[in-house]
Amino acid sequence: MAERPADATVPLSIEDLTVDYGERRAVDGLSLALRPGEIYGLLGSNGAGKSSTIRSVVGLVRPRSGRVRVFGLDTSVDALRAKERIGYVPETSLLYEALTPREFLEFIAGVRRLPAAAASERMRAYALAFRLESELEEPIATLSSGTRQKVLIIAAFLHAPHLLVLDEPLNALDPRSVRIVKDLLVRYAASDGRAVLFSTHTMAVAEELCHRIGILDRGVLRAEGTLDELRGRAAHGDATLEEVFLRLTQEDEGLPAAVALLEGS
Amino acid sequence: MGWRDAWRLSRAPFTEVSFQAIYAFRQGNLAPPDPARTLVPRARRRTAQSKALVGFVLGLIALGGGVLLRAGPGASSTLAAYALPPAEYDAGVLTGLLSIDVALLWWTGLQVLPTFLASGALPVLETLPIDETTLRRTASIVYLRLFDVPAVVVLVTTPLFVGLALGPFAGVAAVPGAVTAVAFALALSFVTGRFFVRKIQGSRGGGGRTVVRWAHLLLWLVPAVAVLGFVSAGPVFFTVLSRAASGGPPAILEVFEAAYPFPLAMLPSLASSGAHGLSLDAGERAELAVTSAGYFALAVYASRWLLGSVRSVARLPTAVSEPGPPPRYELRPQTPSLAILTKDLRTASRTPGYAFLILLPILDSVAIGLVTLADAPSHAAAQSLGLAAVVAAALLATFFGPAFFSIEVLAYSYGRALPLSNRSVILGKAALIVMIYLLAGLIVLGITLVRVPAPWVFAGFVAAELPAVVAAALLQLGILFRWAQARGVPVPNLYAGAWSALIVALPGLAVASAPLVVYGWLGFVGMAAVSLGELAVCAPLTLRRRGP
Numbered sequence: 001m002a003e004r005p006a007d008a009t010v011p012l013s014i015e016d017l018t019v020d021y022g023e024r025r026a027v028d029g030l031s032l033a034l035r036p037g038e039i040y041g042l043l044g045s046n047g048a049g050k051s052s053t054i055r056s057v058v059g060l061v062r063p064r065s066g067r068v069r070v071f072g073l074d075t076s077v078d079a080l081r082a083k084e085r086i087g088y089v090p091e092t093s094l095l096y097e098a099l100t101p102r103e104f105l106e107f108i109a110g111v112r113r114l115p116a117a118a119a120s121e122r123m124r125a126y127a128l129a130f131r132l133e134s135e136l137e138e139p140i141a142t143l144s145s146g147t148r149q150k151v152l153i154i155a156a157f158l159h160a161p162h163l164l165v166l167d168e169p170l171n172a173l174d175p176r177s178v179r180i181v182k183d184l185l186v187r188y189a190a191s192d193g194r195a196v197l198f199s200t201h202t203m204a205v206a207e208e209l210c211h212r213i214g215i216l217d218r219g220v221l222r223a224e225g226t227l228d229e230l231r232g233r234a235a236h237g238d239a240t241l242e243e244v245f246l247r248l249t250q251e252d253e254g255l256p257a258a259v260a261l262l263e264g265s
Numbered sequence: 266m267g268w269r270d271a272w273r274l275s276r277a278p279f280t281e282v283s284f285q286a287i288y289a290f291r292q293g294n295l296a297p298p299d300p301a302r303t304l305v306p307r308a309r310r311r312t313a314q315s316k317a318l319v320g321f322v323l324g325l326i327a328l329g330g331g332v333l334l335r336a337g338p339g340a341s342s343t344l345a346a347y348a349l350p351p352a353e354y355d356a357g358v359l360t361g362l363l364s365i366d367v368a369l370l371w372w373t374g375l376q377v378l379p380t381f382l383a384s385g386a387l388p389v390l391e392t393l394p395i396d397e398t399t400l401r402r403t404a405s406i407v408y409l410r411l412f413d414v415p416a417v418v419v420l421v422t423t424p425l426f427v428g429l430a431l432g433p434f435a436g437v438a439a440v441p442g443a444v445t446a447v448a449f450a451l452a453l454s455f456v457t458g459r460f461f462v463r464k465i466q467g468s469r470g471g472g473g474r475t476v477v478r479w480a481h482l483l484l485w486l487v488p489a490v491a492v493l494g495f496v497s498a499g500p501v502f503f504t505v506l507s508r509a510a511s512g513g514p515p516a517i518l519e520v521f522e523a524a525y526p527f528p529l530a531m532l533p534s535l536a537s538s539g540a541h542g543l544s545l546d547a548g549e550r551a552e553l554a555v556t557s558a559g560y561f562a563l564a565v566y567a568s569r570w571l572l573g574s575v576r577s578v579a580r581l582p583t584a585v586s587e588p589g590p591p592p593r594y595e596l597r598p599q600t601p602s603l604a605i606l607t608k609d610l611r612t613a614s615r616t617p618g619y620a621f622l623i624l625l626p627i628l629d630s631v632a633i634g635l636v637t638l639a640d641a642p643s644h645a646a647a648q649s650l651g652l653a654a655v656v657a658a659a660l661l662a663t664f665f666g667p668a669f670f671s672i673e674v675l676a677y678s679y680g681r682a683l684p685l686s687n688r689s690v691i692l693g694k695a696a697l698i699v700m701i702y703l704l705a706g707l708i709v710l711g712i713t714l715v716r717v718p719a720p721w722v723f724a725g726f727v728a729a730e731l732p733a734v735v736a737a738a739l740l741q742l743g744i745l746f747r748w749a750q751a752r753g754v755p756v757p758n759l760y761a762g763a764w765s766a767l768i769v770a771l772p773g774l775a776v777a778s779a780p781l782v783v784y785g786w787l788g789f790v791g792m793a794a795v796s797l798g799e800l801a802v803c804a805p806l807t808l809r810r811r812g813p
Contacts, residue, residue, distance in 0.1 A: 058682040083684035094679050096608065098615040100470035103608075106596045110604030111683050116597055124594035136592040137470045139615060152679075 008072035011036060011163045011195035012057065017066035019052045019219075026052040028219040030066070034163075036193035039185060041200060041210035043245060049219040050199035051091050054167045057197065058088045070163055084112070087161030089169045091199075093148035097141035101132065101151045104140060105158060112159045119158060126154040129180055145172040153181060157188075164188065166198040170205060182209060203242040213241070217249040271402035274395070278386035278403070279410045280305065283312035285384040286377060313414075314764050319373050320418040323366060327419070330362035331426025352534040352544075355431065359442065359530035366419045366446040367453070367526070370412060374454025375618050377411050382458065387576065404576035408455070416447045427533050435533035441561050442529035448564035449525075452571050461617050468615060475614055482620040483628075528556040601685055605693025606700075609669065622668050623701055626661035630654045630705035634712030651713045652726055656781055658705030659734050662698050663777040666741035667766040669694050688808050691742045698738040699731070725789055733780045733796040736803035741773040743807030776803065 007013070012034040019027040027049040034040045042050045055061040057068050059079050068075040070082040096104055102123070109119035127133055130150040135143055140151065149172050156164060164185070170178050186209065189196045200206050206213055207227060214224045223233050227241060234244040245251075284305060338354040349357065387404050395403075409416075423443040428436020468478045531553060599607060613619035633654035673680065673690065706727040710720065717723050748769075780796040787794075 060681050080684045080686060083682065086682070088679075088682045090679055090682070096612060096679075098612040099608065102593065102596070103470050103611055106598060107604050107608045108683070109596050109598035110607075111601050111685050111689075112598075113601070114596075114598050116595075119596045119598055120594055123596055127592070127594065133592045136594075139468065139470070141615075 006069055006072035006074070009036060009193065010034070010069070011038075011071060011193070012197060013067075013069045014053070014057070015067045015069075017053065017056055017068065018064045019049070019056055019061055020064045021052075026219055027056070027063070027216075030216075030219070030221050032214055032221065032224060034195040034197060035211075036195060037189055038211045039189045039196040039198070039209050041198060041206040041213045042216055043200065043203070043206050043213055043241075044216035045201065045249065045251060047218075048216040050201075050216055051167050052219075053216070054088075054091075054165055054197070054199055057165055058086055059083060084159075085162040087156035087159065087164045089149075089152045089156045089164075089166040091167035091171075093145055093152055093172070095140050095148060095151060098139060100137050100139055101127075101143075101154075102136045104151060105155060108155045108158055114159055122158055122160075123154065126157060130154070130177055146174055146177070149173055150177060157184070162192075162194050164194070164196045164198070166196065168199055168201075170200070170202070185209060203240065203245060207241045215245060215248050217251075223248050267399075268402060271399050271406055274390065274399065274403045275406040275410065278384075278390065278407045280309060281386035281389075282377070282381050282384045282407065282411070284308040285386075286312060286380045311764065316414040318764060318767070319369065320414040323369055323415050323418045324422045326365055326369075327362065327422035327426045330358055330423075331430045333358045334427065334430035352531075352537070355534045355537070356527065356531045359427065359439070359533060360527050362423065363442050363446045363526040363530055366423065366443070367450045370415055370419065370447065370450030371453050371457075372621070373412060373415055374451065375457070375621055378454060378458035378461070379616060379618055381408070381411065382461075401573060401576045405572040408571075408575040409451075412447075412451055412454075416451070419443050419447055431533055431537045434536040438532040438536035441532060441557065442526055445529055445560050445564040446526065448568045448571075452567035455571055455575065457617065465615055465617065470611075475611070478614045479620070482614065482617060483624060523556055525560055528553055529560060532557060601689035602692040602696065605685075605690055606696050609694065609697055619668070622665040623697075625665070626658040626701050626705045627708060629661065630658050630708045631712070633657065634709045637709075637713045638716060648713075648717050648719070648723065651709050651717055651723055654709040655706050655723075655727055655730065658709070659702055659730050659777050659781070660774060662701040662705070663734060663737040663741070663773045664770050666694075666698055666738050666773050667745060667769045669697055670742055670745045687746050691739060691746065691807060694742055695735060695738040699735055702731070702734045703727070726784070726792075729784075729789055729793040729796055730777075730780055731796070732793075732800035733777050736796070736799040737773040737776040739800075739807040740776055740803045741769050743803070744769050744772070 010033055014030055014032050017027055017030040018025065026047075030049070030053060032040070042053060044050045052061060056063045056066075057070070057075070059075055059082070070085055073082040073085075075082045096107070099107065105119070105123050109116075109123075127136060130153075132147065132150055132154075135147055140148060143151070149169070153169065156166070166185075170181060173181065182205075185196050185198075188194055189211075198209075210227075212224065212226055213230060215222045215230070223230055225233070227244075230241070230244045230248070231239055234247045239247075286308070334355055337351055338349050387407065390400060390403060420440075420443050423446075424436045424439040427439040465478055465482065468474055535550075535553070598604070609619075610623075613623055633650060637650040637654070673694075710717070710723055710727070713723075714720060748765075776799050779799065780792040783795045784792040
């Protein structure tokens, strides 16, 4: 098969990605591409392959086959340069718990070789926006999961990345912070050819934020498009995203029976 | 529910501690690319292997103690020079043996306690309808299972080898010493673990608190280096013992009789007959009986207190630090390698298991330096002791290389998403090892300056060994990185990953030792040549640019 030329303006392209964990296949031949200025939502049930896809993009998982390109850079060949362009928020708030948020962000700024003044100014702005001032010198081990999530979000934005990759980023956040992150993502994606890939199983968030949505089911991309396009695929003109999702993944099958079973218990 | 139910209940939380000790998922490590069904059995197997390894080392030390007892004070010319009567010599050897037992068991506890606390294994049980007594017993059993094999080895081998060397009565008389060693070590591990949660883990950043934290860690770790302290201070100990035995100031002997573990170490001599038998007058016997009984009673109390308290540490709330000054918004980014070094030092300052590894070679150097200052009979001997201190620092700093790598396991999944090359990480960690070595060397030089006749020889020795230390660190870290990329991170912590750590530490130790061996034959020139040659081979091997 002839190799497609890399397009440096495409924020993210995934071609025929397959990820295995031992004998279990987590992602099966996934292909998708993000356009500049786009917020792309990966939607799926638990274990659908969302996190495995995201981990492959940020270099945490070595795929069995397939290719991931970030602004034309093949992540298997040019991983460091690709990672320089990515800001990543993991699914679980895994940080260096023995550090304080300020020490952690200082470490990130060092690794990303950021100028001190710019890094300090950004950290200050985000810390104030998230009301993190009183926790900046507390060890991360002592912080709540929501506060840790805020630290991870600041770390992801600290270098003003070209591609944001977020795995369930709104988990554990308070309503105010959720609003801030949503606004940030919308404004961020609209500027300077950037793009956002984020996974969620919260339909309302995907419906509100995403320009396009990819529905993953057992490692396979079942459908992709705008909300209207997905409604068309599901032959459901005025359906909510939840109804579209359940129909496309065929997870609505047996739903009434399951509810009835619970009612009878 | 009884003890049987508590034992049954303890299986799941103990497996969880083993699992987290190996894979550290809660700390951000990634699952290795192996079938999921193999992970738990492997965690159990590796934990058992590590415990067996620690047990084997303790057994070997007990065997060594038995051999020394059997051989008597004339075992070597060095020991013979102290002219100790057999009974005092036996008590001295047993004191060393029991000190090492306490220190090694305590050290094992230090390695696993952060995982024990962070695993969340016990709080899961708290939410279930299980009565208070069973929960308390289950927590105690989980804690005891962390030490089971090493503790049993101490309890069995110490009396066994003492008995074989000095007779069956002496063997029986060694039992209280072994029991107290195990009880004190387990209780000290627990107390220091609790101290860690309350005072260190929750300590705020900035404002000079790092210095206070390291001071806390130092206080906390000083007793844990008893093993090296004792070995380093051995000559002083035997000198004092010799003076006391030959009619020196009685106050010295009384101090010895009161200090742990000496009274318990004297019991086998008391139970022996002939040349190894200790002859004490009635007053001394009474004094020894009181102090021994006191320590034994204290050990019983510590055990009872421990069994009743383990549950509380598992339920400790996350440490909350005191309010501090207004926040600083200033970031001072460093180069990636320096950022790694700073991050590791900050992590170690809140993680006693790592702080221990950094402080051990340094404290050992302080101990040997002070002994050199106080006891070395001549300037030449002082120089030899000083060089020995540097050798110890080089080997210790190198030996713990794999453990410094394991800091990287913390938040590994996040760290790997950063644009951080292996080269930067390896250089950062090698810098830490080199820093420890140089600091230890400088400390010895500083302390012994008045006794060392030719400081430049000493400085030359430190400098000549330096490239070998760098080479050893690079070699170990390079192996670990290749290992990590192929099979996942291999050394989450030393408690469970002892085999992996040992396998990687050995080639590093060989590289660090080679110039020291050559020094004996070829002097500085040969030493420096070998040292530089090793660096010339290891550096390109490890630091050549590859994938991330």
